[in-house]
Amino acid sequence: MAHQAATHETGSGDWRPAATNAKFAIWLFLATEIMFFAALIGTYIVLRVGSGSSWPNQHEVLNKNIGGFNTLVLIASSVTMVFAHSAVMKHQFRKMAMFLGVTTLLGFVFMGIKAYEYAGKFEHHFYPGSTHLMEEAAAKGLGAAKALEMQNLFASCYFTMTGFHALHVLGGLVVFLIVLGLVAAGRFGKREFHISLVENIGLYWHFVDIVWIFLFPLLYLL
């Protein structure tokens, strides 16, 4: 028990770990990530509900078709990731590399679409601290200060939540590239560490997908 995270008894009477130390560690990390994103989402809900009718109409600010497409891309990447994991468990490393490559590609597609979205937001002066929003609100006859406050609040929430999520996607992509590099260099093999690595980055990637599953409806649909 000294170096194993958890153990269980097998039918033959000997003991083996219920999880490797690395898997236990990644789940501990994901538990902290749950808290991190819960804080962001919780704060967003409170600000949104607390702002009432003065909250900007999100459909005018965000393109839900783009958000929806990105959701499908991320779900597809989760599916290819699970196939990569399945392949590595069977020691089919070429197949694993192929699925991991597709996952990486889909991850970059997600980031590309996100970059396109961000560029559009900056082009339309939709970012925290933009005075252009106040002028726009004044032109519409709205209470300029209030409109500025709420538009900026939404912009802050949007960029904070999607920005941190994008950083997590980027982190996952870096590890994917490292694994693909190991495969390309012929240094990826049957070592327990390598197999465990693919399983654990898979867990991380699925978690990133789950976060987006909540961010998409909260920011784009509701």
Added chain:
Amino acid sequence: MSETRAEDHKEPPYLLIAVVLLTLTIGSFFISEQFESRLLTVLLVMCIATAKTTLVAGFFMHVKFEGAWLYALTIPAVILAAVLVSALLPDVAFLVR
């Protein structure tokens, strides 16, 4: 104690789960425009998000097949996350506009 490991189980039907996930995503997209009642829309869309999360966590992350250690690790975090959000709600309830 009879713990099991995720890899001890038969592989779930990943493609079928993927189709369900894609259908639910498209469904939530259309549901968000279908109902006049905002409360109903929020409830339905968030229920779909929760269902999708259950599928991803349960089958893709193999939570369904893991032992009790995983629940002991993650459930406190989920409870704390729920408490965190709930603790912020009085800020909304007592908001004076």
